[in-house]
Amino acid sequence: MSVQIGNIDLGEFPLLLAPMEDVSDPPFRYVCKQHGADMMYTEFISSEGLIRDAAKSLKKLDIFEYERPIGIQIFGSDIEHMREASAISSQAGPDLIDINYGCPVKNVACRGAGASLLQDIDKMVAMTKAVVEATHLPVTVKTRLGWDDNTKNVQEVAMRLQDVGIKALTIHGRTRAQMYKGSADWTLIREIKKNPLINIPIFGNGDIDSPEKAAAWRMEYGVDGMMIGRAAIGYPWIFREIKHYFKTGQHLDKPTFAERIDACRTHLVKSIEWKGPKTGVFEMRRHYSNYFKGIDNFKEYRMKLVTAGTFEELEEILHEIEHNPKFENYVHSVEI
Numbered sequence: 001m002s003v004q005i006g007n008i009d010l011g012e013f014p015l016l017l018a019p020m021e022d023v024s025d026p027p028f029r030y031v032c033k034q035h036g037a038d039m040m041y042t043e044f045i046s047s048e049g050l051i052r053d054a055a056k057s058l059k060k061l062d063i064f065e066y067e068r069p070i071g072i073q074i075f076g077s078d079i080e081h082m083r084e085a086s087a088i089s090s091q092a093g094p095d096l097i098d099i100n101y102g103c104p105v106k107n108v109a110c111r112g113a114g115a116s117l118l119q120d121i122d123k124m125v126a127m128t129k130a131v132v133e134a135t136h137l138p139v140t141v142k143t144r145l146g147w148d149d150n151t152k153n154v155q156e157v158a159m160r161l162q163d164v165g166i167k168a169l170t171i172h173g174r175t176r177a178q179m180y181k182g183s184a185d186w187t188l189i190r191e192i193k194k195n196p197l198i199n200i201p202i203f204g205n206g207d208i209d210s211p212e213k214a215a216a217w218r219m220e221y222g223v224d225g226m227m228i229g230r231a232a233i234g235y236p237w238i239f240r241e242i243k244h245y246f247k248t249g250q251h252l253d254k255p256t257f258a259e260r261i262d263a264c265r266t267h268l269v270k271s272i273e274w275k276g277p278k279t280g281v282f283e284m285r286r287h288y289s290n291y292f293k294g295i296d297n298f299k300e301y302r303m304k305l306v307t308a309g310t311f312e313e314l315e316e317i318l319h320e321i322e323h324n325p326k327f328e329n330y331v332h333s334v335e336i
């Protein structure tokens, strides 16, 4: 059975790329889309920034046709500002608007936005209603299990947000207090999915990092799809590997070394296209170690990659890496 969000048909058991600040920008989304992500989101965008016309926030609204379906994720603490941000984001032409009620970091959650709304469900409901009213697009929500171990209220959240019109819910199986520590626990996600009163798609999120785990958790928790974040960083093949495993029960071959260099180069080219040569080269630096994670004797090249200042220099280094016989038989494995 196909998963539907409004009029968006996501096929059976979609794999979503998680919104990740400073990571899931258009260049990264390009490589994830190439390798099988079924739906993607922008990094979270501050409603205050959008209203103030802050250049950084507006830039994050950039989306491209080949990315569809894509959601713009917004966050904030003020209901009227979120209403406005919903309208502004809709004009950028995404397929849906997503609200972040999951961000645990201090300067978001302690300013009344992100996961802090888990402490005030009435306000969360009112905010969601305002966002839904301000757009013609489907609205989805991403949240956590609750604020902490004593207040895992995501069941109430699911019911009440469905009532005010959200079209899908993604749940990260951690509380705010856990931040990113410990392991994700999807037990409550299964309970929500089983609740006969819940009829919107429920996506599970947290710690999916291999085809085996994806297949096992799909069976165990009965979710409608999964959202993947960290495992896709430097390893966009995770999407197609999981899909292949679902279909055949077999492992797809790991990407070759040449494929990995190719993905890294594409990421770099897209980064420069979208950010310009200076920022494009600079911001790509955080990605090299991910594309080449776990390779012995790579330090020297890593240093070269993160200090090179131009595309031409980087091209030369990548070319050198590609033709260095010492990496010939290298096969990448996902490590988180």
Ligand SMILES: Cc1cc2nc3c(=O)[nH]c(=O)nc-3n(C[C@H](O)[C@H](O)[C@H](O)COP(=O)(O)O)c2cc1C
Pocket (backbone or CB within 6 Å): 018, 019, 020, 021, 022, 023, 043, 044, 073, 100, 102, 103, 142, 172, 205, 206, 207, 208, 227, 228, 229, 230, 231
């Ligand atoms: C670097 C980084 C940035 C993130 N930024 C966002 C964000 O902007 N919006 C959001 O909803 N979640 C954000 N998250 C959380 C992820 O979307 C996801 O919920 C979390 O990483 C758990 O999934 P994973 O185990 O597949 O990575 C971020 C996570 C990381 C690691």
